[in-house]
Amino acid sequence: MSGIARVVRLARRPGPDIRPEDFKIAEVDLAEPAEGEVQVRNTWMSLDPYMRLPLTGQGGLHAAMAVGAEMEGAAIGVVERSAAPALPVGATVMSRRGWRDRFVAPAAGLQRVDGEFPPQWRLGVLGLTGLTAYAGVEFVLKPVAGETLFVSGAAGAVGSIACQLAKRRGARVIATAGSAEKVDWLLRELGVDAACDYKSEDVGAFLARICPEGLDAYFDNVGGPTLDAVLGVMKPWGRIGLCGAIAQYGDDNYRAGPRDFFTIIEKGLTVTGFNAGLWGARAGGEMLQALGQMLARGDLVWRETVVEGLETVPAAFVSLFDGRNLGKLLVRL
């Protein structure tokens, strides 16, 4: 044994309102790194909405997690003990072993991180977040000048990149977010053409006011009533890109379709789901290169909301679902 790690476990299956008490922090023994293994001290971990899905017990791609199991997710860490020549002490690595402060694992399963950008960007704009936004805008929706694209969850990590990519393509971009501060940020810093705080204006009313001619394309991060409202105002032949459905993740069946699915037939809509896993495997290198170039030129605004320490993780994760955070939510450990 070489020490103690603290790890976040699922304490109980969350109800419709996920709470910090649904998680607990436990201490576990760390084994001595065996041949080919390293011990890593995590420095950054990612909190993403999709991580709620296996907690629901509803199945799907993210299989149901047992109560008591250790949470998982992307993390950046530094090797502090090494029995693997490829990863010496001091090396920075990315893993799927977030939600804990330390771990021991085979070096072969870890990805070394270097390069010109802050390492935690690999958890966001240069990781799953950036790949998701890029695929949705550049490969799925492809908005062009003269078209109006609507982005929900626009001040979030994926949404904020999606807005900027769509603006670069020349589209008119309209957006929703969960506070007046976020709306202000979207308009002033990201150059979004119009935005609404969905907590103070009905999204359907906003769309009718701002875009009476209807929408050409929709980048959907939230599902739920917003998707229902959008289906009502899509133009014929419109495109909807499904990225996530955060407004549904507390539902009895978060996987359910919209109330007015039949509109897809009547309007000849195309609805395409996308995720970083599939698109990353197909075109990840190309996408990360393009995003890296934009970042290097200062052409992409990237905002992180950072909280500190493993003990803050349960409350920070819960905050993802109340619309409080701006940009990418990260924990510095």
Place this chain on the structure above:
Amino acid sequence: MSGIARVVRLARRPGPDIRPEDFKIAEVDLAEPAEGEVQVRNTWMSLDPYMRLPLTGQGGLHAAMAVGAEMEGAAIGVVERSAAPALPVGATVMSRRGWRDRFVAPAAGLQRVDGEFPPQWRLGVLGLTGLTAYAGVEFVLKPVAGETLFVSGAAGAVGSIACQLAKRRGARVIATAGSAEKVDWLLRELGVDAACDYKSEDVGAFLARICPEGLDAYFDNVGGPTLDAVLGVMKPWGRIGLCGAIAQYGDDNYRAGPRDFFTIIEKGLTVTGFNAGLWGARAGGEMLQALGQMLARGDLVWRETVVEGLETVPAAFVSLFDGRNLGKLLVRL
């Protein structure tokens, strides 16, 4: 006044099980054709599943019909009195004034029908039915050799054309229909590779047995539990073309989405709705020409189920929803 017409009216709003008693036949006076008008005796009328939608009172593209209102739909008829030089007595015309035996209307709203094919084909393979099937296969799903396409409602008017078009493109075609006789017809006459009677085998079990590697594409005529089963076995990147949802048309909300909509995100599926209205306006001429050439060469099997007389219309319409008819359901008047 120049006579009497018989017309089918909505007698009451149908329940989940639509019944002939939901309709009634009434006699109405026919006005003398005014200048520019003609009196038409209908010879053929079309019965199509979508005609149930306005009866539900649930809104959508086909606005809710009032109880007592006259039913509508495509019909072929012959001009029997004319006050319009462009349409002399004896001319064959197509109208939206089906569900009645005679009507008087402005000639300008009628379409003259001539050409080498039986006129009632304009209600089917050379009309909305053919356009729908063609658009779904050739413009939306585009199955190719090496791919497996699944067609539900495959022995119906649209489904039977869709199967044949997909076979011509080189795809493997598997199908469901509502009787052993229909399955036999699909296999023997249409060259479908595998087919199942959904009344005697679970569709999910059939798909698992016939296509364990998953589906590349799905031509959906039925929605409901079949769409749920298909979502579970689509391959990543698969395409679903939404044509109709006949299994849902008796539901409280026939417009609702599938239980596992979220699979669209997880598998990166593309779901595209289509209809003859939108695609006909965009490419109707091209599509009808292609279908006409296939028919002229004998390359397309086209089957009609014909019932006789206006009094049979309510029961015939109801029969659309129990899976009894093969091919296109027509009424000869």
